Amino acid sequence: MSNQHPIICVSYHPCIDRTLEVEEFKTGHTNRAIFIGEQAAGKCINIAHILPLLGVKCVLYGIVGNDAKHIFEERLKQVPHHLTGLPLRTRINMTMIDKKRTSETHIREVGTPLDEKYFRDLMQEVLDAGHENQFVVLSGSLPPNIPDSCLFDFIVALKAKKMKVFVDTNGSALAAAVKANPDLIKPNREELKELIGAETFEKFGITQSADTIRFLHPEMSILLSDGANGCYFVSQGKRKHGQFQATFTVPVVSTIGAGDALLAGFLAGLYLGWDLDNSIKYAVRVATATLPCLSAGEIDPEVLNHKSLSVVIEDL
Ligand SMILES: Nc1ncnc2c1ncn2[C@@H]1O[C@H](COP(=O)(O)OP(=O)(O)O)[C@@H](O)[C@H]1O
Numbered sequence: 001m002s003n004q005h006p007i008i009c010v011s012y013h014p015c016i017d018r019t020l021e022v023e024e025f026k027t028g029h030t031n032r033a034i035f036i037g038e039q040a041a042g043k044c045i046n047i048a049h050i051l052p053l054l055g056v057k058c059v060l061y062g063i064v065g066n067d068a069k070h071i072f073e074e075r076l077k078q079v080p081h082h083l084t085g086l087p088l089r090t091r092i093n094m095t096m097i098d099k100k101r102t103s104e105t106h107i108r109e110v111g112t113p114l115d116e117k118y119f120r121d122l123m124q125e126v127l128d129a130g131h132e133n134q135f136v137v138l139s140g141s142l143p144p145n146i147p148d149s150c151l152f153d154f155i156v157a158l159k160a161k162k163m164k165v166f167v168d169t170n171g172s173a174l175a176a177a178v179k180a181n182p183d184l185i186k187p188n189r190e191e192l193k194e195l196i197g198a199e200t201f202e203k204f205g206i207t208q209s210a211d212t213i214r215f216l217h218p219e220m221s222i223l224l225s226d227g228a229n230g231c232y233f234v235s236q237g238k239r240k241h242g243q244f245q246a247t248f249t250v251p252v253v254s255t256i257g258a259g260d261a262l263l264a265g266f267l268a269g270l271y272l273g274w275d276l277d278n279s280i281k282y283a284v285r286v287a288t289a290t291l292p293c294l295s296a297g298e299i300d301p302e303v304l305n306h307k308s309l310s311v312v313i314e315d316l
C-alpha cells in the first residue's frame, strides 16, 4: 500500500480544544483551574500535525470559522493546507482533568450548523486533488445540518476515484460511512457498541463484533482502539491485538487525541510500506507517546523512541 502522494486529511469539523486541570473536581462547587490550555484541534487537524513528525507527507483540506482561522494556520505551519474560512463560530471542546483522581471529563460542542454547500465544495476540492491509491482520512463528527448521506456520498465518490479511504467518526455518521465501504474505520469500544447495538467485552467478543460489521463489507478493515487495553485489527482472515509493554511507567497525563495518534501511526506504517504487524506496532507506539502530553496531537519523542517500549501483537 506504499504510496507517493501525500496523505490527504479532511477537516470538516475542527474545534478549539480547551483543557482545564483542577486539583479535585467537586460537582456543585466552585473549582479553580490550575492549568488551562487551548489549541487548534479536531481529529484531522491532530492527524495532520502528527504525520510530518513521523516523516510522512500530508496535506490538509478543511473548513474553519474565520474567528479562529489564524490559530489553525499557526498550528499547521509545517503542513501544506487549504483552509476555507467561513463566517461561523468555531466550536470549543472542553476537557476537564481531575488531577487527584486522574480522570478526564469531556464536553464536546455539537457546533454551529453548516450550509451543506460548504461541505460539498470541500468534497469537490478533495476529489479534484485526489489520485488513484492516494490515502485520504475523513475524521471527526459531522457539523449540525450536514446529513449523514453527505459523508456516504463523499466516501462513494472517493472510492470511485480508487482512493484509499480511512474514516474515524461516530454514531449515525459512522453507520452511514460503513455502508459506503471505506477501506478502514477506526471506532473505539463505545463507537463499536453504537454500531452493533450491544456491548462487547473480552478479546474474542470484540473481534467477533468487528467481524459482524465486516460481514456485509468484507473489503473493509477495522482498527479498534480500546484505551488501556491497546487496539484490535480485524480484516479478511486476520484478527490481531496490539498492546504496549514497557519496563518503565508511561505517565498518562491526557488521553485526548490518543485515538488520532493511533490512526496516524497506523497510516504512517502503511504509507511507508511496512507490513501489517509493524504498522499496528507503530500505531500503538505513537498512541502511547501522546499519553504524557496534555495537548492532543503532541508526541513525547522520548517515549516514541524508547528502546524499552515494545508492542506485542497477538493473533486471535
Ligand atoms: N490509559 C491508557 N493506557 C495505555 N494506552 C492507552 C491508554 N489510553 C489510550 N491508550 C492508547 O491509545 C489508543 C487510543 O486510545 P482510545 O482512548 O482507545 O482512543 P479514542 O481516543 O479514539 O477513544 C489505544 O488503542 C491505546 O493504544
Ligand SMILES: O=P(O)(O)OC[C@H]1O[C@](O)(COP(=O)(O)O)[C@@H](O)[C@@H]1O
Residues within 6 Å of the ligand: 013, 015, 016, 017, 041, 042, 043, 044, 046, 093, 108, 109, 139, 140, 141, 142, 170, 255, 256, 257, 258, 259, 260, 261, 296
Ligand atoms: O469531532 P468530534 O467527534 O467532536 O471530536 C473532536 C475531538 O476529538 C479529538 O480530536 C480527540 O480525539 P480522540 O481522543 O478520539 O483521539 C479532540 O482534539 C477534539 O476535541
